[in-house]
Amino acid sequence: MPEAPLQDRLLATFDTLPPRLRAAARWVLDHPDDVALLSMRGQAQRAGVPPVTLTRLAQRLGYDGYDEVRDLYAQAVRRRAIGFADRGGALVARGKAEGEGRLLADILAASGASLQRLAEEDVLAQIRTAARILGGARRIYAVGQRSSFSIAFHFSYVAAFVGADCHLLEGAGGTGADALRGARPGDALLAVSVKPYVRTTLELARHAAGRGLDVVAITDSAAAPLARSAGCAIIVPTESPSFFHTMLPAFAVAELLVALFATRRGEQALIAITATESELAALDVYALGSEGRRITP
Amino acid sequence: MPEAPLQDRLLATFDTLPPRLRAAARWVLDHPDDVALLSMRGQAQRAGVPPVTLTRLAQRLGYDGYDEVRDLYAQAVRRRAIGFADRGGALVARGKAEGEGRLLADILAASGASLQRLAEEDVLAQIRTAARILGGARRIYAVGQRSSFSIAFHFSYVAAFVGADCHLLEGAGGTGADALRGARPGDALLAVSVKPYVRTTLELARHAAGRGLDVVAITDSAAAPLARSAGCAIIVPTESPSFFHTMLPAFAVAELLVALFATRRGEQALIAITATESELAALDVYALGSEGRRITP
């Protein structure tokens, strides 16, 4: 069983505990999951002690009551779901800060956690599937509106940079749908949409699917409209301590997709990049062209 | 998001559910861990529905009560715990992973680290200064090109959502600079630019500074052209294990800026948001307007 929040503390005091409390502590050490999932009375029964004993154990450890202990273990379960060892730094910083600093620290900590959630098996699997679909497509269309637009744009821009035949469907004036006119099976559509779902994005995705395109979705829930109609859906968290949703994980997914995409194209991608770069340099787009720089869109 | 016991069943009945039940189902789908760890009332609150609704949802799925549903999710948590114990966790898996999986894990880890760097004192201080400047400005202009465009766009979009008088300077056709014609002292410019620095962005920033605007820069080095000319420069890391630069930290900064900005505006921001929302709703921009949703750009 993985990390147990109070393990060290319990072991330290273990020898000084009276027999029944020790039995309780022992059970807690052995069943961290149950601490989070069962009621205190249920745990007491399984541990073979009266409920009071657990309360007393919690108090002896310096907590007000057993609820605090259970919260601790619940957090551990959540963290394990995410799969990262807790990095003290950010959490400590959060605790000390106040006001604006507190908000900033909270948001950053939450952002980090959100990104970690992308590292879960099933999400990664979806990302890889998506990269495979996009990589195999003859042409890629990308669509996203309002808060999702920046995601679609970024993907489209970088994908084009590595030589993909990628078209961004801008929603304005309905011209977006027009670009789809030449689309045919073998093409793919990357659609980005989070709550509240913009109608035209959904319709475009439906339309594309109807024409036989592979639809890859970046959205915020398995129950989201896009997730249900798309061939491959990548679910990103959007909750944030601020009172906005965050698009950061979606942005990260976009970058991940291009990275994989580029890897799949390999040599071909490098050629495309250098070609684009020299073209742009010739057009004098960039300042300070002399400085040594990496391949960069 | 880890395995969800009822996912299939919920998705199957999802469309036939009445609105509030659907909202509940949706929350359950999106927060499987919380189903196991929180009390029903706590879950109801987070889902934005009265407690009864969860009971009804359980009954509609054929269970006697919500407790059975929670037991199901608790079992899933335990099962996952076992799985992790066997395989030794995601971190080990990362080490073992190869090829694509390895790349994804590396990028995500690096992204997390990059975000942590934003939490450093001096960066935070710059962010706060920037928020103060932008918050005090009469009007905000935003500019960013190529890979920086998505950052500028996102900032501009969300800032406008909270009621800021924010204009995005699009580079195409030189019309971007035109929008600056009405600019005067008291206005501010948010300029985003990373290597290789697009010439026009730099020129625009210089131009704006010349007209007496406060210039806030998001860039990638203290030695970058923008950093040296701007009144306030936020330095973001752009290194990445992939062979592209990453714009993720810059994106995070954009979101942080708006969050702070909105906080400063307080009540005023909320009013602006609800006004915009109802306007958009009236225009029928969004699908599924009925579902309870948060303030969302």
Place this chain on the structure above:
DNA sequence: CCCGTTCAGCAACGATTGTTTCAAGAATGG
């Protein structure tokens, strides 16, 4: 030996849980 302290468990407490009931509103079909 007695006395004070610590430990353990029972019973009862208020708080909170999940559920049922009921009435009002919305949607639907005739």
Place this chain on the structure above:
DNA sequence: CCATTCTTGAAACAATCGTTGCTGAACGGG
């Protein structure tokens, strides 16, 4: 149009929760 069904939330419900107060037992130092 009315009648009917379905949907929804407030309030009240018993059950269960975690905790407290209390009592007796066990133990150790005087």
